[in-house]
Amino acid sequence: MELAAAAALGKFIGAGIAALGSGLAAIGVGNVAGNFLAGALRNPSAAGGQTATLFIGLAFAEALGIFAFLVALLLMFAV
Amino acid sequence: MFHPMDQFIVKPLFGDGPVMWYTPTNATLWMALAVLAVSLLFVVGTRGRAVVPTRVQSIAEVFYGLVYKMVEDVAGHDGAKYFPHIMTLFLFILFSNYLALIPMSFSPTSHIGVTAVLGFGVFFAVTAIGFAKNGIGFLKLFWMSDAPLFLRPIIALIEVISYFVRPVSHSIRLAGNITAGHAVLKVFATFAAVTAIAPLSIVAIVAIFALEVLVSVIQAYVFTILTCVYLRDALHPSH
Numbered sequence: 522m523e524l525a526a527a528a529a530l531g532k533f534i535g536a537g538i539a540a541l542g543s544g545l546a547a548i549g550v551g552n553v554a555g556n557f558l559a560g561a562l563r564n565p566s567a568a569g570g571q572t573a574t575l576f577i578g579l580a581f582a583e584a585l586g587i588f589a590f591l592v593a594l595l596l597m598f599a600v
Numbered sequence: 601m602f603h604p605m606d607q608f609i610v611k612p613l614f615g616d617g618p619v620m621w622y623t624p625t626n627a628t629l630w631m632a633l634a635v636l637a638v639s640l641l642f643v644v645g646t647r648g649r650a651v652v653p654t655r656v657q658s659i660a661e662v663f664y665g666l667v668y669k670m671v672e673d674v675a676g677h678d679g680a681k682y683f684p685h686i687m688t689l690f691l692f693i694l695f696s697n698y699l700a701l702i703p704m705s706f707s708p709t710s711h712i713g714v715t716a717v718l719g720f721g722v723f724f725a726v727t728a729i730g731f732a733k734n735g736i737g738f739l740k741l742f743w744m745s746d747a748p749l750f751l752r753p754i755i756a757l758i759e760v761i762s763y764f765v766r767p768v769s770h771s772i773r774l775a776g777n778i779t780a781g782h783a784v785l786k787v788f789a790t791f792a793a794v795t796a797i798a799p800l801s802i803v804a805i806v807a808i809f810a811l812e813v814l815v816s817v818i819q820a821y822v823f824t825i826l827t828c829v830y831l832r833d834a835l836h837p838s839h
Contacts, residue, residue: 573674573825580822584769587776594779598605 532596539593546586553578604786608710608779626706627714634695634708642691663691667824674828678835685725686831689718690824697778697816701809709819710778712771719771722827730834741837770826777819781812 557575561568613624645656653661667687671679693709700707708714730738742759744752785808791801 573670576818576822576825577829580773580826583777584773587773587780588769590780591772591776 532600536593536596539589539596542589542592543586546583546589549582549585550579553582602786602790604783604790607706607782607786610711627708627711630699630706631696631708631714634692634699637695637699638691663687670825671828674825675831676835679828679831682729682831686824686827689722689827690820693718693774693823694817694820697820698813700778700782701812701816707778707782709774710782712775715771715775716767718823719767719774722770722830723767726827726830726834729831730837733835734837738834738837741833745838766830770823774819774823777815781808781815784808785812 553575557568557571557578561571610619610625610627612619613626613629617623619625641656642660645654646660648654648657650657664687667690668680668683671683671686675682696707696709696714699705700709730741734740742756742763744755744759747755785805788801788805788808792798792805794801
C-alpha cells in the first residue's frame with residue numbers, strides 16, 4: 522500500500538521535474554532569436570534571406586521542450 | 601468538474617457507442633470541415649481566374665506564392681515537382697489549426713495519430729524519393745566525406761539515429777504545440793470562474809488567444825519548411 526502511495530506521489534514530482542525541461546528549452550529559443558536579431562542588426566540586408574533558417578533553428582530548439590512537456594503529460598495521465 | 605484536457609477526447613458524433621475505425625467522430629467532422637474550407641477557398645474562390653484578383657482570390661494567391669517560394673528556396677528547383685503535396689500539407693494543417701480556435705470546436709492536429717500520419721507519410725515518401733533519385737548514393741547523406749576519417753563511423757551512427765528520429769519529432773512538435781496551447785487556454789478559462797481573479801484571467805486569455813493565432817501559422821509554416829528541408833536532403837544527399 523505504501524508503495525502505491527509513493528508511486529502516486531512520484532508521478533507528480535516527476536511531472537514537475539519534466540516541466541523544468543520546458544523552461545530550459547525557452548533559454549534555447551531565446552538564444553536562437555537573440556543571436557538572429559544581433560546578426561540582423563549588424564547586416565540588415567542579409568537578414569531577409571535567413572528567415573527560413575531562423576524558423577528551422579527555432580523549431581529544433583523548441584522540439585526538445587515539447588518532448589519534456591510530453592513526458593509530463595504521460596506521467597500525469599498515462600502512467 | 602471541468603477538466604482542461606477534456607477538450608481532446610474523441611467522441612462519436614451520433615450516440616455513445618464504442619469508437620471503431622469507421623465511426624464518424626468529432627475528429628472526422630473537424631478534419632472534413634478543414635478540407636471543405638480549403639476547397640471553398642481554392643475552388644470557388646479562384647473560379648473567376650481574374651487578372652485583377654478579387655478579395656478571396658488574392659488570399660488564395662498569397663498562400664500559393666508563399667509555399668511555392670518556400671519550396672523553390674529550400675528544396676531547390678527540382679523540388680518544385682513535389683509542390684502539390686507540400687501545399688496540401690500546409691493548407692490542411694493551417695486550416696485545422698485555425699478552425700480549432702473556434703470555441704467548443706475540436707483540434708484534430710492536437711492528436712498524435714493525425715500528425716503522425718502526416719509526419720511518417722513525409723518520411724517514407726522522402727526516403728523512397730532519395731533512393732529512387734540517387735540509388736545507393738543516397739547513403740552518402742550519412743557519410744560525411746569532409747570529416748576526419750576516424751570520426752566518420754561515429755558521425756554516421758549519429759546521423760542514422762537522427763534520421764530515424766525525424767518523423768517522430770516532426771509529428772510530436774505539431775501535436776505538442778497545439779495540445780499545450782489549447783490546454784493553457786482552457787486553464788485560464790477555468791480561472792475566469794473564480795470571481796477574485798476573473799478580470800485578470802480575461803485579459804490573459806485574450807493575450808494567449810492572440811499568441812495561439814500566431815502559433816497556428818508558425819507551426820503550419822515550420823511543418824512545411826521542415827518537409828522541404830527533408831526533401832532537399834533526399835534530392836541532394838552529398839553535403
